[in-house]
Amino acid sequence: xxxLISCLLLFVTTLALVLLRVxxxxxxxxxxxxxxxxxxxxxxxxxxxxxxxxxxxxxxxQPVTLFMTxxxxxxxxxxxxxxxSVVALTLSVMLTSVTRQVFVNxxxxxxxxxxxxxxxxxxxxxxxxxxxxxxASVDLIELFSQLSSVEGEANNERVVxxxxxxxxxxxxxxxxxxxxxxxxxxxxxxxxxxxxxxxxVIAAGLRLGVxxxxxxxxxxxxxxxxxxxxxxxxxxxxxxxxxxHVQILPTNFTPFLIFLxxxxxxxxxxxxxxxxxxxxxxPYWVIGVSSLAILxxxxxxxxxxxxxxSALVLVGGAxxxxxxxxxxxxxxxxxxxWSLSSxxxxxxxxxxxxxxxxxxxxxxxxxxxxxxxxxxxxxxxxGRDSLESQPGWTRIAHPAGIGLLLVFQLLLGWVGWDGxxxxxxxLQAIIASLLTVGLVWAARRFRVFNPVRAHWVTTAESRxxxxxxxxxxxxRGLARISQAIIVTLEGEGGVxxxxxxxxxxxxxxxxxxx
Amino acid sequence: xxAPILWIGLPFAVGLFILFFxxxxxxxxxxxxxxxxxxxxxxxxxxxxxxxxxxxxIKISPAIQFFGRSFELNTADGPLLAMIYGLAAxxxxxxxxxKTESRFVALGLMIVALLTASIAVEPFLYxxxxxxxxxxxxxxxxxPHYQKAGRGxxxxxxxQTLAMPFIxxxxxxxxxxxxxxxxxxxxxxxxTMLGLGFAFLFAVFPLYNWxxxxxxxxxxxxxxxxxxxxxxxxxxxxxxxxxxYAWLRSTPSIADAILFAGVFMVASGGIFAALQRHLGRIxxxxxxxxxxxxLLVMSLRTSExxxxxxxxxxxxxxxxxxxxxxxSIIKRKAYTLRFSEVQGLARKYPVAVAAILLAHLSxxxxxxxxxxxxxxxxWQGLAVESLTISFWxxxxxxxxxxxxxxxxxxxxxxxxxxxxxxxxxxxxxIMLVIGMLGLFLLGVFPQAMQPFIASLPTLxxxxxx
Numbered sequence: 001x002x003x004l005i006s007c008l009l010l011f012v013t014t015l016a017l018v019l020l021r022v023x024x025x026x027x028x029x030x031x032x033x034x035x036x037x038x039x040x041x042x043x044x045x046x047x048x049x050x051x052x053x054x055x056x057x058x059x060x061x062q063p064v065t066l067f068m069t070x071x072x073x074x075x076x077x078x079x080x081x082x083x084x085s086v087v088a089l090t091l092s093v094m095l096t097s098v099t100r101q102v103f104v105n106x107x108x109x110x111x112x113x114x115x116x117x118x119x120x121x122x123x124x125x126x127x128x129x130x131x132x133x134x135x136a137s138v139d140l141i142e143l144f145s146q147l148s149s150v151e152g153e154a155n156n157e158r159v160v161x162x163x164x165x166x167x168x169x170x171x172x173x174x175x176x177x178x179x180x181x182x183x184x185x186x187x188x189x190x191x192x193x194x195x196x197x198x199x200x201v202i203a204a205g206l207r208l209g210v211x212x213x214x215x216x217x218x219x220x221x222x223x224x225x226x227x228x229x230x231x232x233x234x235x236x237x238x239x240x241x242x243x244x245h246v247q248i249l250p251t252n253f254t255p256f257l258i259f260l261x262x263x264x265x266x267x268x269x270x271x272x273x274x275x276x277x278x279x280x281x282x283p284y285w286v287i288g289v290s291s292l293a294i295l296x297x298x299x300x301x302x303x304x305x306x307x308x309x310s311a312l313v314l315v316g317g318a319x320x321x322x323x324x325x326x327x328x329x330x331x332x333x334x335x336x337x338w339s340l341s342s343x344x345x346x347x348x349x350x351x352x353x354x355x356x357x358x359x360x361x362x363x364x365x366x367x368x369x370x371x372x373x374x375x376x377x378x379x380x381x382x383g384r385d386s387l388e389s390q391p392g393w394t395r396i397a398h399p400a401g402i403g404l405l406l407v408f409q410l411l412l413g414w415v416g417w418d419g420x421x422x423x424x425x426x427l428q429a430i431i432a433s434l435l436t437v438g439l440v441w442a443a444r445r446f447r448v449f450n451p452v453r454a455h456w457v458t459t460a461e462s463r464x465x466x467x468x469x470x471x472x473x474x475x476r477g478l479a480r481i482s483q484a485i486i487v488t489l490e491g492e493g494g495v496x497x498x499x500x501x502x503x504x505x506x507x508x509x510x511x512x513x514x
Numbered sequence: 515x516x517a518p519i520l521w522i523g524l525p526f527a528v529g530l531f532i533l534f535f536x537x538x539x540x541x542x543x544x545x546x547x548x549x550x551x552x553x554x555x556x557x558x559x560x561x562x563x564x565x566x567x568x569x570x571x572i573k574i575s576p577a578i579q580f581f582g583r584s585f586e587l588n589t590a591d592g593p594l595l596a597m598i599y600g601l602a603a604x605x606x607x608x609x610x611x612x613k614t615e616s617r618f619v620a621l622g623l624m625i626v627a628l629l630t631a632s633i634a635v636e637p638f639l640y641x642x643x644x645x646x647x648x649x650x651x652x653x654x655x656x657x658p659h660y661q662k663a664g665r666g667x668x669x670x671x672x673x674q675t676l677a678m679p680f681i682x683x684x685x686x687x688x689x690x691x692x693x694x695x696x697x698x699x700x701x702x703x704x705x706t707m708l709g710l711g712f713a714f715l716f717a718v719f720p721l722y723n724w725x726x727x728x729x730x731x732x733x734x735x736x737x738x739x740x741x742x743x744x745x746x747x748x749x750x751x752x753x754x755x756x757x758x759y760a761w762l763r764s765t766p767s768i769a770d771a772i773l774f775a776g777v778f779m780v781a782s783g784g785i786f787a788a789l790q791r792h793l794g795r796i797x798x799x800x801x802x803x804x805x806x807x808x809l810l811v812m813s814l815r816t817s818e819x820x821x822x823x824x825x826x827x828x829x830x831x832x833x834x835x836x837x838x839x840x841x842s843i844i845k846r847k848a849y850t851l852r853f854s855e856v857q858g859l860a861r862k863y864p865v866a867v868a869a870i871l872l873a874h875l876s877x878x879x880x881x882x883x884x885x886x887x888x889x890x891x892x893w894q895g896l897a898v899e900s901l902t903i904s905f906w907x908x909x910x911x912x913x914x915x916x917x918x919x920x921x922x923x924x925x926x927x928x929x930x931x932x933x934x935x936x937x938x939x940x941x942x943x944i945m946l947v948i949g950m951l952g953l954f955l956l957g958v959f960p961q962a963m964q965p966f967i968a969s970l971p972t973l974x975x976x977x978x979x
């Protein structure tokens with residue numbers, strides 16, 4: 001019931017904002033409604049701690065003989081941290097929106113609150129059927145909100161590509177379940193066989209741009225700081241949530257997937273480190289940290305997935321939402337480096353409890369690149385506005401929004417979930433931290449670490465896209481073959497061809513019956 | 515009151531009346547209202563059961579004799595009639611929004627009445643004749659006034675007509691099989707004849723080439739109606755055969771033949787849909803794939819197969835209505851429906867484009883939408899039987915998804931200067947929004963179909979045992 005209360009708080013606030021927008025477009029208290037709803041939702045998620053673990057089971061689909069798996073949400077030591085991160089980000093988006101140029105009841109607030117509600121549902125979804133429904137909801141919300149906001153042919157195409165990869169991810173989750181049922185298991189995460197579990201990893205990887213490595217969305221978007229940040233980070237967390245529920249068992253295919261995830265992590269980390277600014281680098285941040293989460297999953301450590309997902313939302317959220325200059329805030333932002341370090345008692349301390357074997361050094365390199373990139377962007381807040389010109393109360397609200405995410409990063413390292421108070425793989429964490437320090441030092445001295453200019457990014461993308469051009473050629477080849485078949489069957493001699501096929505089928509059928 | 519008169523005679527008579535005496539707008543409302551009322555009566559009043567309303571006793575008697583043949587609708591037929599006339603009402607109400615000619619409602623009502631007669635007639639083999647007459651009535655729907663019938667229409671009527679002798683011959687032979695079950699030769703011949711008849715009726719591969727042709731040359735709304743109504747009644751007719759003849763149910767090679775026909779249809783329909791550049795043809799191939807799914811359901815060796823079948827049939831009606839209506843609206847702007855002509859229309863017809871996308875995604879089995887629960891049930895059944903079959907069905911549905919994505923990409927491909935407009939009328943918007951809400955409702959709460967589905971399996975005593 002508590003899960004429902006948290007979500008309803010967000011959804012009802014969304015509805016209230018939409019109604020206000022229609023009935024009183026210039027109401028000044030709309031922001032208070034939005035922030036109040038988000039705050040209450042955050043408090044309600046805290047209350048979960050008093051009753052965890054608990055379930056929310058929705059009325060079963062009928063006929064029950066066909067749909068034996070109910071729609072089930074579970075709050076436990078893994079899902080709570082993700083839900084908390086999502087709801088904290090939602091509140092933070094509201095608090096930091098006060099410094100935006102257009103500060104009226106924006107539909108983007110309503111969108112963010114709805115997205116927060118969906119994020120909580122994704123975090124707590126405890127079987128594939130539930131997750132399928134939540135993923136589909138998130139994807140449709142993202143598709144329609146993006147299509148209504150982006151301009152230009154190329155950006156629209158990006159949105160469609162992003163939707164298609166996510167939809168294929170949904171397809172893979174369905175395929176994982178088909179394998180599971182074929183193996184005699186039921187439609188849930190707990191009894192999923194190893195060969196099906198691997199498809200869950202690929203499904204999540206596909207949705208996030210890790211398998212195969214691709215940018216699922218463009219860096220360019222008009223929804224940059226507020227709703228844009230929420231959309232990217234909550235969407236990624238929703239995709240990763242599946243891996244927090246399953247213990248992925250190793251198969252022959254696992255080393256190959258680990259290798260691909262490492263390539264994605266290093267590529268994401270490298271591009272993130274060299275991105276001209278944090279917003280342009282955001283797609284690489286998502287790919288890099290998601291790859292680390294997937295590596296945790298492949299090493300058999302679901303807690304690591306939850307840790308990285310939470311870091312993706314909280315650390316990334318603080319960085320991407322900080323739109324104004326504040327010296328203290330910039331320094332405080334470095335808490336994020338601690339959260340990403342996987343040092344003992346940090347947010348990601350439990351990230352590397354699984355076994356990665358010989359791949360470990362490469363993982364450390366990827367982690368070092370991502371953390372160094374974060375430090376670089378946190379300390380180089382170029383192009384941000386100043387708080388000086390803002391009204392008095394906004395000078396408090398904005399830092400409070402960022403501070404909230406920083407406090408949560410520290411807090412979740414200590415309390416509330418299964419990954420809290422972990423010592424973890426401390427030696428690996430120290431090596432990664434030293435590498436980070438070295439990279440930050442080197443970034444200021446060597447040209448190779450200089451930010452890539454915009455046209456370089458385009459070139460890198462087009463190189464990546466050459467792979468997909470190959471698929472496109474294959475598609476065109478298939479289209480030509482199909483056209484030949486269709487022309488034959490629909491042409492003048494089509495009936496004769498059809499009858500010929502028919503005779504063939506009759507003879508086959510007759511033999512079969514004999 | 516008499517059930518066959520109410521659900522066959524009345525709609526047929528109203529259809530005739532509309533055809534000769536009514537104009538467009540009123541025709542849609544009258545036809546839709548009549549169909550909706552018939553659906554409600556079927557849902558509320560059980561056939562052959564006396565009901566006391568205030569001080570009046572009402573009983574709908576089940577049978578009537580007509581030219582020596584009996585037409586019989588029983589209590590178990592009630593939910594089926596409610597489903598059919600409920601969906602038909604949606605089609606008829608949409609006529610005005612789709613700007614289709616008024617004869618659509620008139621002929622549509624007559625076709626539904628004839629097809630209802632096909633499930634009521636005894637001996638049930640006469641259903642083949644009624645199906646053929648219904649198919650003939652479809653022709654005026656597909657051919658605009660003062661125009662020559664296109665090749666798709668001609669091919670459609672050829673294939674439907676070829677089905678009839680096969681079914682009638684098989685019926686004659688089946689009597690012989692029942693009399694002497696040990697006669698393997700007659701059994702094989704009867705099975706083959708029956709298989710061929712249904713291959714034509716269901717338009718299995720490669721007999722389905724008239725469907726994309728029709729979608730290219732005929733009005734999409736009328737063709738969509740045809741693609742809903744004929745396979746639905748053909749499926750019910752086929753269930754009747756399976757229910758009556760135990761050997762049809764128990765012969766593994768017949769189940770295999772249905773299974774392979776279904777897989778072929780789903781895989782080829784999905785793959786061909788992914789490679790099309792015409793919105794109408796994509797709908798045609800999607801409908802083919804959906805009929806393939808229906809065949810797959812028929813081949814399942816599970817006691818729940820009739821339930822899954824009706825779980826597939828109800829959303830199919832809604833999906834096709836929404837899709838065909840939205841296509842009709844788009845067609846008024848881009849007559850050929852080719853990709854090159856519909857490019858960028860998402861900003862001019864946002865509701866119609868959203869409706870096309872959602873209906874298409876629903877047919878692919880996208881979660882949250884009406885088609886998903888039935889696909890889920892089907893996956894569960896197929897996965898147990900064969901992983902290879904499941905794979906090919908998966909490929910087919912993936913092909914449909916590719917087609918949906920390509921369609922969307924074309925619709926949103928527009929320059930940044932293009933402003934958002936809203937060119938749909940209020941009626942069109944309301945109809946499409948209701949349809950889209952219906953797609954979500956059936957996808958999230960499939961139990962909404964339970965009042966129809968719960969008692970439908972009782973129509974077929976022996977199936978699923």
